[in-house]
Amino acid sequence: MNRSKLIRFQHGACIPLAELPRLDFATFRESLLEEVANHARVASFFGHPSDDGLELYAILAHDWQGDLALLHTRVADTYPSLTPDCAQLHLFERELAEQYGVRPEGHPWLKPVRFHNPWVDTDDIWGRNAKQHPIPGDMDFYRVEGEEVHEVAVGPIHAGVIEPGHFRFQCHGEQVMHLEISLGFQHRGIEQMLIGGPHPTSIYQLEAAAGDTTIGHTTAYSQVLESLAGHDTMPRAYAIRSIALELERLANHVGGIGGLTTDVGFLPTASFCGRLRGDYLNLSAELCGSRFGRGLIRPGGVQFDLDNALVDKVKQRLAVLEPETRGAIELCFDNPSVLARFEGIGVVSTDDAEELGLVGVAAKACGLVRDARLHHPFGSGETKFDTPVIEIDGDVCARGNVRRREIYASHELLRDTLTQLPAGGIYSPLESLAPDSLAVSLCEGWRGELIHTAITDSNGRISRYKIVDPSFHNWSALALSLRGEQISDFPVCNKSFDLSYCGFDL
């Protein structure tokens, strides 16, 4: 039992690096696997280069205990891969290999993730030319050989106005045997840009980390900085953030259900949801002038207050929108021809979901209760949250139902928060960040849990910033859910996960 070697903390804590024990790799590995066996999941896993090698940090979440565990070790050029024993780490290890040229020996599926040059001065482990930017998607794809097996490649340019991603299907007739997804086309290097920060531009980069999760990412970022600065954020600011977060969830879930019905050709819900999504976005605009919530959240608080007139206005609008939304959504969940397209399609089993470390809507649809609002609440606004939604079937219908019921829960939460809005200020400037420290923050964005981690250097500047978007965990589940399905059901499966490309690519 190596539990004493772990640092256990609530998120929001600022941990001085000096207090972090550095384990030798064998102990690190043993402790990590032991924790995962004890119902922890890997929330974040990242490296930070130092003079003597690569410092590795693993952040594990114990959801029902509401705390996090931190493990720290140092590796040189290679280390024995943990993926064979802990599948949730597969992408994290690939990411590390691409960023720092560290080879996880024995990784079963070692390929690039985002197609960029190594961040440090080292050899690319795939031998790609360091002078040129690698070509996105340039890797060996899994291939099925044989008579009547054919390969279908979709993207990165798509017919709709969506983000770029490449999907490689191995098909037998109409049946998909394997799907491999290659992303990275939108890699901007946000984590790199944040080093040396917080810069004046940082918050704007975070707002665009995943454009549809602006509130989520800026909230997580602000929480990290506030933790590092030991800042006491005012309750009213938390409440406004929570309102904005729920509005973002509403807009995206309503739009997502509209998208699901568009993909199966069910017109009424598609049209109504398209319109309603706009109405929810307009509510965000009432709050801060931006339909996507840009400019609202800043480290230290929020920039815009709600006066009583605005609270009443928002409440009135929500009172109109709620029955309309219920009507539009229930129209499709009551329609047999729609349910025939949703039920039993794209199933992810609970075991697979657990093993892959899924989060958010995809996890909740597989019966896993994973909701940062419940387990890791931040501030007073979220402590009232007690209605996590779960479904157990793990299919398209379950994911649709999670979103449907989250919409209803969000309405309730919004009503409560708007009614009991704490009084007080909304913003106070941040002090300087604690030097040589680490802080983690979790925020339940509409797709799932966003985890931001920051490490500061001796001057109190950010020396490593790590973002884990829910899409990072969940894309693998989409690939898995397509096995044995009809290729014509891919769009509706894809939409049911509704993952972010740029949130993954960063």
Next chain:
Amino acid sequence: MIGSLALSLTIHLALLLLFAPLLQGVITKTKALFAGRVGAPLLQPYYDLARLMRKGFVFSRTTTWVFQAGPVVGLAVPLLASLLIPFGGLAAPISFEGDFILFVYLFALSRFFTATAALDTGSSFEGMGAAREVTFSCLAEPTMLFTLLVLARLSGGLSLNTLFGKHLLDAWHSEAGTSLGLILVCLFVVLLVENSRIPFDDPNTHLELTMIHEVMVLDHSGPAFGMILYGASLKMMVLGAIVVRLALPWQTGWWLSDALLFMAGLIAMAVFIGVIESIMARLRLPRVPQMLIGTSLLSIFALVLVLR
């Protein structure tokens, strides 16, 4: 004789060429009203055709003449087929014994060219679409033939003019009415399948992986694409003519009122299609062949009923 043939040809072609795109407009408008939108103007399909005709061609270097033949055949076939089919009370200008077999296989010819044009591009999507289209239409073909056989049995003739002659009205009232009801349903399903409408295909989708017909014409552009769209609306009117004639077997004998009744019937049919598309989701792809086998069985049953 020549004069009446010329008149009949003119009326037939004028009706077909001018009226056909309106049906698409009616469907779109109906769907828009169901969705609570104003929707595109009724005449939008005409504007679209005019716009496409003004554009240039873009041909991939990997394609051959087969690719260019696809749209031409796709437009010529419904034109030829329309001459064999009576438009409501208006008799077909060209008629001979057994023309209904030509009618069925003209569409098979057009499908052959559309599918080969799709394969000619070498795109995996278009290959997939071609495979689906060919599979589904070879299942739709028996339905079409059996329904026409029912009509042939009832009329005692073998030309489409006789098949859809004046006796239909009496036949509805006789005990053959059940058979006619069955084949009306079958023909309507074939109409939806052949014109790639919901619940079998979604003409508005942008998702290549789910498309059947639309994916085969992805690489066509400009006037060639215009010809495909125009061909598609002609096809809908030609196949719709069968359904409408069967559903509204009345005729006055005066060409103008017959033509008006026919057009009203077509518009009602377009509205009906629009309603179906508004209240139903698409079927899962594996369900489509099952449905078509079902209609084949229905039409065989209808044939058995009239053969008793």
